[in-house]
């Protein structure tokens with residue numbers, strides 16, 4: 001079974017945790033654009049300096065930068081059997097770019113899975129994560145902005161995938177294992 005998948009959901013819905021678990025179970029790489037940006041920021045690269053200008057205030061990094069980075073990552077051999085994208089696409093233009101990247105290789109997306117969660121619950125989770133991880137974009141003001149960006153730019157892409165019959169929604173409230181099983185069910189992976 002090929003698994004070319006995107007994982008959608010608001011910041012704080014548990015996408016990163018679930019992406020790692022799903023990727024392991026499905027045998028495909030989890031690709032988080034946020035993680036790639038953070039690694040570049042830490043490494044002091046040119047891409048990192050640029051990304052930080054935006055991510056530190058909870059804004060999206062410009063599409064041309066993000067799209068080029070994803071195109072490059074999806075050209076790597078480890079994506080031959082599939083991938084699980086976490087944090088991309090994040091707006092309508094990125095949906096079109098992902099389509100184009102895949103179409104250039106004669107491929108298409110298999111499914112978009114959305115983890116749904118109440119905004120109050122995710123805000124609380126993000127504030128808690130701030131204390132543990134110390135991410136500079138987990139302050140109350142920046143969290144508010146990230147949730148606004150999600151609502152205006154990212155949430156509409158669920159409708160696009162739903163119109164194509166590719167969207168599955170999964171309730172993100174519950175234990176980590178429980179949510180993983182729901183996601184695997186939505187993807188159509190064999191139960192463990």
Ligand code: AMP
Pocket residue numbers: 011033034035037054055056058059060061062066086087088089090094137146
């Ligand atoms: P995340 O870890 O997915 O919450 O991403 C952290 C930050 O990285 C975001 O707030 C954005 O500044 C940036 N970022 C991650 N993915 C994207 C994307 N697909 N498009 C633009 N910016 C992104």
